[in-house]
Amino acid sequence: MKLTKTLLASTALTVAAGAVAAQDMADSMTIVSWGGAYQRSQDEAYVKPYLEEHPEVSVSWDESSNEAVARLRAMNEAGNVTWDLVDVVAADAIRLCDEGLAMEYDPDELLAEGDDGTSAEDDFGDLIVSDCYIPQIVYSTTVGYRTDLVGDTPPSDICAIFDLETYPGMRSLERRPINNMEWALYCDGVAKDEIYDVLETPEGQDQALAKLDTIKDNVVWWSAGADTPQLLADGEVIMGSTYNGRLFSLIVEQDQPVDMLWDMQVFDLDGWIIPAGLSDEALARVKDFLYFATDTQRLADQAAYISYGPARESSAPLVGQHAELGIDMAPHMPTDPANAGNTLLYNYEFWADYRDDIDAKFQSWLAQ
Amino acid sequence: MTDATGPDKFDAPTPDNAMRMADKTNGPMLSADGTPLKKSLAKALRMQKIRALALIAPLLIFVLVSFILPIGDMLFRSVENQIVSDTMPRATEALEEWDGAGTPPEAVYEGAYYDLFFAAEQRIHTRLGSRLNYEQTGASSMFRRSGRGLDDIGELYRDQFEDLDENWDEAMPWAELMGDPEWIAEQSEWQEGDSQPEFTLREGIADILPKTAEQYENFALFQQDEEENSPLEEEPWSAVHTALYQDLAANDLSSYSGPRADMLIAADELVASPDFESLTFQQGFEEIDEDWVDPEIWRTIKLYSPDYTSGYFLNSVDMELTPDGVQPRPENERIYIMLFQRTLFMSLMITFSCILLAYPVAYLLSNLPARSANLLMILVLLPFWTSLLVRTSAWKVMLQQQGVINDVLVWIGLVADDSRLTMINNQFGTIVAMTHILLPFMILPMYSVMSTIPPTYVRAAKSLGATNWTTFWRVYFPQSIPGIGAGSILVFILSIGYYITPEIVGGNTGTFISNRIAYHISSSLNWGLAAALGAILLAVVLILYWAYDRIVGIDNVKLG
Numbered sequence: 001m002k003l004t005k006t007l008l009a010s011t012a013l014t015v016a017a018g019a020v021a022a023q024d025m026a027d028s029m030t031i032v033s034w035g036g037a038y039q040r041s042q043d044e045a046y047v048k049p050y051l052e053e054h055p056e057v058s059v060s061w062d063e064s065s066n067e068a069v070a071r072l073r074a075m076n077e078a079g080n081v082t083w084d085l086v087d088v089v090a091a092d093a094i095r096l097c098d099e100g101l102a103m104e105y106d107p108d109e110l111l112a113e114g115d116d117g118t119s120a121e122d123d124f125g126d127l128i129v130s131d132c133y134i135p136q137i138v139y140s141t142t143v144g145y146r147t148d149l150v151g152d153t154p155p156s157d158i159c160a161i162f163d164l165e166t167y168p169g170m171r172s173l174e175r176r177p178i179n180n181m182e183w184a185l186y187c188d189g190v191a192k193d194e195i196y197d198v199l200e201t202p203e204g205q206d207q208a209l210a211k212l213d214t215i216k217d218n219v220v221w222w223s224a225g226a227d228t229p230q231l232l233a234d235g236e237v238i239m240g241s242t243y244n245g246r247l248f249s250l251i252v253e254q255d256q257p258v259d260m261l262w263d264m265q266v267f268d269l270d271g272w273i274i275p276a277g278l279s280d281e282a283l284a285r286v287k288d289f290l291y292f293a294t295d296t297q298r299l300a301d302q303a304a305y306i307s308y309g310p311a312r313e314s315s316a317p318l319v320g321q322h323a324e325l326g327i328d329m330a331p332h333m334p335t336d337p338a339n340a341g342n343t344l345l346y347n348y349e350f351w352a353d354y355r356d357d358i359d360a361k362f363q364s365w366l367a368q
Numbered sequence: 369m370t371d372a373t374g375p376d377k378f379d380a381p382t383p384d385n386a387m388r389m390a391d392k393t394n395g396p397m398l399s400a401d402g403t404p405l406k407k408s409l410a411k412a413l414r415m416q417k418i419r420a421l422a423l424i425a426p427l428l429i430f431v432l433v434s435f436i437l438p439i440g441d442m443l444f445r446s447v448e449n450q451i452v453s454d455t456m457p458r459a460t461e462a463l464e465e466w467d468g469a470g471t472p473p474e475a476v477y478e479g480a481y482y483d484l485f486f487a488a489e490q491r492i493h494t495r496l497g498s499r500l501n502y503e504q505t506g507a508s509s510m511f512r513r514s515g516r517g518l519d520d521i522g523e524l525y526r527d528q529f530e531d532l533d534e535n536w537d538e539a540m541p542w543a544e545l546m547g548d549p550e551w552i553a554e555q556s557e558w559q560e561g562d563s564q565p566e567f568t569l570r571e572g573i574a575d576i577l578p579k580t581a582e583q584y585e586n587f588a589l590f591q592q593d594e595e596e597n598s599p600l601e602e603e604p605w606s607a608v609h610t611a612l613y614q615d616l617a618a619n620d621l622s623s624y625s626g627p628r629a630d631m632l633i634a635a636d637e638l639v640a641s642p643d644f645e646s647l648t649f650q651q652g653f654e655e656i657d658e659d660w661v662d663p664e665i666w667r668t669i670k671l672y673s674p675d676y677t678s679g680y681f682l683n684s685v686d687m688e689l690t691p692d693g694v695q696p697r698p699e700n701e702r703i704y705i706m707l708f709q710r711t712l713f714m715s716l717m718i719t720f721s722c723i724l725l726a727y728p729v730a731y732l733l734s735n736l737p738a739r740s741a742n743l744l745m746i747l748v749l750l751p752f753w754t755s756l757l758v759r760t761s762a763w764k765v766m767l768q769q770q771g772v773i774n775d776v777l778v779w780i781g782l783v784a785d786d787s788r789l790t791m792i793n794n795q796f797g798t799i800v801a802m803t804h805i806l807l808p809f810m811i812l813p814m815y816s817v818m819s820t821i822p823p824t825y826v827r828a829a830k831s832l833g834a835t836n837w838t839t840f841w842r843v844y845f846p847q848s849i850p851g852i853g854a855g856s857i858l859v860f861i862l863s864i865g866y867y868i869t870p871e872i873v874g875g876n877t878g879t880f881i882s883n884r885i886a887y888h889i890s891s892s893l894n895w896g897l898a899a900a901l902g903a904i905l906l907a908v909v910l911i912l913y914w915a916y917d918r919i920v921g922i923d924n925v926k927l928g
Contacts, residue, residue, distance in 0.1 A: 070890040095893065098494035098512065170769075175876075220793055221876060235770045349509050356892055357505040363884075364703040366876040
């Protein structure tokens with residue numbers, strides 16, 4: 001009796017340490033991600049290495065992250081969750097957690113320590129924005145411009161978007177209030193740390209929309225991340241907002257006459273959630289995988305495939321070179337000190353509350 | 369000559385001679401096995417019906433399960449609103465007494481405390497927060513914060529009881545105080561994996577400690593059913609301590625003589641002493657979030673406490689439910705009526721452009737010699753086999769300002785380089801792209817109707833002296849109308865629910881109501897509103913269909 005207890009206890013310990021007898025775990029996993037270059041970076045940086053260590057496991061990808069919230073809710077209502085691990089942006093993670101669709105976890109129990117010995121909770125720090133969220137990377141939404149179409153003085157700050165005199169022509173912005181409202185207020189003279197206080201009030205929302213109104217006729221509104229790179233490459237717009245990784249691939253990998261601004265880039269996160277209600281075997285496998293996939297080295301490895309910053313502080317010094325081009329990746333990270341001079345951290349709580357309200361106003365304004 | 373197979377050689381009736389037999393005997397008609405013919409016939413028919421039904425049963429069940437039920441379920445969400453009263457039963461009941469002026473009475477806060485505490489343990493309080501956030505901005509974070517903050521209220525009491533006697537924070541003494549002794553005996557023998565003996569309250573405890581008994585029972589049953597823990601090993605929630613304080617403050621228990629009497633009487637004395645710290649539930653809520661003292665949130669909860677709400681439908685026609693009745697939304701938030709109108713207008717435009725383009729093509733298809741008609745048919749079907757996204761993106765390449773059409777126009781000098789035409793990301797782009805995508809749906813029914821029009825009619829009309837135009841207009845066209853009708857209905861109904869193409873090429877002025885439905889389904893998760901918008905769209909289609917039937921007649925529609 002006592003022996004079994006000791007055995008049980010030691011098994012529990014090894015589970016926590018991330019090495020457990022394989023028969024307790026499911027040997028297949030369905031991972032949900034975004035497809036494209038981002039999914040490839042995950043595959044190369046930690047899924048393939050994990051599968052090499054565990055040849056009995058098979059992984060299938062589902063490229064449904066952009067509709068993960070609705071799909072998970074529907075699966076949950078049908079009582080049949082077929083996903084094991086879902087990659088979502090932070091705002092979606094908060095909503096999934098609120099809806100009880102994602103599992104809460106304890107960072108220090110589930111995740112590895114940093115390689116410098118800091119606890120997982122401290123290593124990820126503030127980036128764990130929800131009790132259900134395991135962040136992987138920091139990305140930012142920022143502005144790219146055509147070097148050949150902006151005249152002799154290329155833009156140096158975000159407010160170039162609103163400067164039709166110096167930079168006449170079309171620009172592309174995302175068809176949603178988030179980010180656009182913040183930039184509009186900032187360029188209308190609101191101090192950076194007061195943006196969300198102002199945006200809380202109806203007057204502040206009107207002020208932001210009035211600022212956006214000044215360029216409304218010169219904006220192409222995008223809804224997919226690939227839109228702005230395409231519009232820039234075709235010369236449809238002279239500048240436009242998109243994710244920094246897309247701009248990296250346009251500028252460095254595809255060598256287009258495009259350059260980018262880091263000024264007032266808006267930081268956002270991408271990471272994992274574990275769906276609520278997994279079977280014990282599936283959960284054990286997912287935990288084992290996560291322990292491996294979110295450690296310091298693995299997150300730093302991911303940066304060799306895509307220009308997104310690792311979410312662990314301890315990973316930053318380990319960021320190396322691009323896997324194919326062999327260039328240093330650190331200067332292309334949104335979190336690099338040289339790029340992070342003037343940034344805005346997306347306020348999740350604010351948008352969780354105000355998203356529906358402001359979106360109604362924004363869409364109504366757009367449609368006028 | 370013997371004719372053994374002749375009908376009259378049988379004694380029993382056969383289908384051939386039954387009538388004659390019946391006439392002869394004057395009795396009821398009998399079938400071969402002697403049962404009355406009527407009965408036997410009915411039996412055979414019933415068997416046939418059952419067999420037919422069994423044959424179509426797979427389809428019937430499939431349609432019912434995969435189509436009717438989900439749609440019904442989705443539409444039902446447009447009025448369903450049980451979440452508020454299910455999550456906050458005590459508070460919504462207490463709110464019924466409240467007239468909406470000033471802060472609500474303490475009973476509301478008390479109810480809300482116990483409701484939300486229990487909801488937070490089940491982790492469903494944030495779900496209610498998201499629901500109410502659709503109606504009142506800020507509810508989402510208020511509920512999220514409150515889930516954590518509610519513990520502070522109970523901990524105030526728990527700490528004081530614990531300082532008096534550590535047993536107040538132990539599982540077993542509580543179980544002895546509240547639980548039935550027989551249940552305790554059974555429960556203590558329980559081992560993990562077995563089913564637990566259901567918790568029962570000790571007799572009489574609910575009379576002296578009513579609130580505590582209710583809260584402890586909630587706690588114990590939740591531990592047993594949801595967490596699969598034994599209540600004998602779990603310290604009670606702080607809500608139980610809060611309830612204990614309330615009971616002790618309300619009742620005098622100095623004469624109590626059950627299990628754990630010393631512990632309870634000491635606590636009773638402690639509560640009565642002036643040093644005992646307490647605060648009202650309202651104060652507790654105010655400490656978590658000041659907005660809880662604002663009547664606004666309570667008005668919203670009261671307004672949405674009924675099980676069914678018209679709120680979603682009102683929202684989808686730019687109205688809102690307020691304590692003062694139904695009111696139009698502020699002007700800068702109105703969008704849906706305009707989107708419905710735009711959807712109808714653009715769907716009609718697309719239908720008409722499809723008719724104009726498809727008619728000559730279908731005419732050619734049905735009148736050309738077979739070889740060239742086949743080639744033309746392949747050309748019609750070819751885009752049909754190409755991916756929708758590819759076709760839509762191709763239009764982007766064609767129509768954008770640096771696109772093919774603009775380049776050609778600039779090259780031949782029709783348009784100046786700095787004033788290129790805007791043909792995409794607006795209504796024009798959507799109409800062009802969707803007309804192209806839906807064109808086959810118009811051509812095919814038109815073609816199948818036109819190919820059944822006998823060419824002799826046209827020849828007859830001409831031989832009687834009609835001009836080409838008269839022949840077409842008076843003879844050919846009327847016969848092709850059923851094809852136009854069928855194609856129009858197909859194209860119109862398809863386009864009214866389209867959302868991928870408008871999303872890609874629509875810009876701000878070319879999006880449909882379905883884009884908003886998709887947004888509410890997949891992004892804002894406001895499925896109730898999406899369902900209401902969908903229900904209205906469905907109703908509009910049905911009304912138009914009915915009107916079409918009255919004006920043109922649905923019999924006039926032919927698919928071939």
